[in-house]
Amino acid sequence: MVTSGSQQALDLVARAVLDPGADVVVEDPAYVGALQVFQAAGAALHPVPLDDDGMCVDVLERRLHAGLRPRLVHTVASFHNPRGVTLAPERRVRLAALAERFGFLVVEDDPYGLLAFDGAPPLPVAAHSDRVVRLGSASKVLAPALRVGWLTGPPELTAAVERLKQCTDLCTSSLTQAVTADLLADTPWFDAHLRALRTAVASRAAAFTAAVAERLPDVGCSIPTGGMFCWLRFPPDVDTESLLPRALAHGVGFVPGAAFAVDRPLRGAARCCFASHPEDVVTEAVRRLALAVSRRAPRALHAAT
Numbered sequence: 001m002v003t004s005g006s007q008q009a010l011d012l013v014a015r016a017v018l019d020p021g022a023d024v025v026v027e028d029p030a031y032v033g034a035l036q037v038f039q040a041a042g043a044a045l046h047p048v049p050l051d052d053d054g055m056c057v058d059v060l061e062r063r064l065h066a067g068l069r070p071r072l073v074h075t076v077a078s079f080h081n082p083r084g085v086t087l088a089p090e091r092r093v094r095l096a097a098l099a100e101r102f103g104f105l106v107v108e109d110d111p112y113g114l115l116a117f118d119g120a121p122p123l124p125v126a127a128h129s130d131r132v133v134r135l136g137s138a139s140k141v142l143a144p145a146l147r148v149g150w151l152t153g154p155p156e157l158t159a160a161v162e163r164l165k166q167c168t169d170l171c172t173s174s175l176t177q178a179v180t181a182d183l184l185a186d187t188p189w190f191d192a193h194l195r196a197l198r199t200a201v202a203s204r205a206a207a208f209t210a211a212v213a214e215r216l217p218d219v220g221c222s223i224p225t226g227g228m229f230c231w232l233r234f235p236p237d238v239d240t241e242s243l244l245p246r247a248l249a250h251g252v253g254f255v256p257g258a259a260f261a262v263d264r265p266l267r268g269a270a271r272c273c274f275a276s277h278p279e280d281v282v283t284e285a286v287r288r289l290a291l292a293v294s295r296r297a298p299r300a301l302h303a304a305t
């Protein structure tokens with residue numbers, strides 16, 4: 001089903017399957033748009049942590065064995081927003097098997113998969129089970145302004161989503177659908193465009209991580225293999241919410257970790273997007289960020305993130 005961005009797909013899926021109070025598993029930290037949707041649906045959120053290989057599926061499994069019965073599990077399995085990490089292949093298989101065994105729906109929210117730096121998008125969780133709703137988007141590979149996304153999933157779910165979508169906006173703009181379809185159907189153009197995009201974002205990511213290593217040596221930085229984001233972990237005396245205005249005064253922005261927090265404050269973390277600017281701008285941004293950090297006022301220590 002084509003939707004008005006994948007954000008609408010997420011909202012419609014939540015409205016189709018969640019009753020108020022339904023248990024929903026989210027990643028911690030989580031994509032803010034997903035948190036907003038599930039909170040609006042009145043869901044009870046159960047955060048599961050992430051490590052460098054994506055969602056800790058073993059933690060989820062232990063909670064399921066302890067009695068948790070979620071209606072759905074949301075995951076940004078590839079090039080996570082905000083953590084930048086990717087769910088390992090064996091965890092994808094395990095998550096799909098758990099969905100079959102415990103009867104929940106996986107929402108595989110995948111706007112970044114095509115931005116694999118090596119040109120090989122990971123095999124989706126949906127390849128391992130029919131209990132997966134997969135969301136895709138033109139936003140990160142063509143333009144967010146098109147507002148074209150898509151959803152694939154079990155037919156009874158897509159039928160329910162279709163009825164809800166008619167209530168919401170009748171249909172996604174046929175003008176922007178036609179533009180998107182034309183661009184995607186022009187295979188030689190689209191393939192060359194994707195190659196250029198991946199090369200550009202990979203090189204910007206390399207510039208970003210190198211600049212962080214040089215300018216902010218005591219800050220932990222995730223090493224992305226695709227997508228648009230790096231997750232920074234600052235030393236315990238840095239509070240990224242109070243650092244933000246100072247960074248903005250130096251002309252550089254980021255999203256404080258607290259914006260993605262489910263039940264931990266994440267005050268020492270920040271999501272940085274390296275994708276929108278060329279390498280020299282990215283490098284300069286890190287220099288300014290380091291300047292803002294060095295000029296901060298001393299703060300009380302926060303809990304580790």
Ligand SMILES: Cc1ncc(COP(=O)(O)O)c(C=O)c1O
Nearest residue numbers: 005006007031076081137139149
């Ligand atoms: C994980 C994730 N899902 C969904 C979206 C929504 O994208 P769109 O509605 O533009 O397709 C975003 C946008 O940032 C995102 O990061």
